[in-house]
Amino acid sequence: MKKQLLTPQLKRQLILIAVISLLLASALEIYVFGFTSDFMIRWLRSFFVFFVMISVTKLAIVPAVNNGVNRIMKW
Template sequence: MKRTLFSAQFKTKLLVIMIISVLLASALELYTFGIPSDFIVRWLNSFFVIFFMIAVTVFGIVPGVNYTINKIFGR
């Protein structure tokens, strides 16, 4: 049986983060700058920044804090 690199739950979380990032980046860019000639470049930059920030929070910081608190209180 072949094992997949990423679980279905991980892929679902990544897809949700991607959709949220697209919506937030679009709203931010359209509200702030409108649609100038360099909209795509600015939109991609803001998408990747927002995606990275949310992904690091969801996959790194929250599980790390949860693990640390569980170790401190012996759960």
């Protein structure tokens, strides 16, 4: 049987990260630049930057560090 790439828990985490990234990007762009003519392009760029930074930290770096610390502490 084929294993699913996105489990329901991972989907829920990615949706939550996307919502948080959307809110952060909106707040940053509106506070710094306001609504100018190139708002959408800058907003999408900042959304993707926040999304990648948060998702890599939450889904890759933190579990890897946790796993490494657990292995070291077993010695």
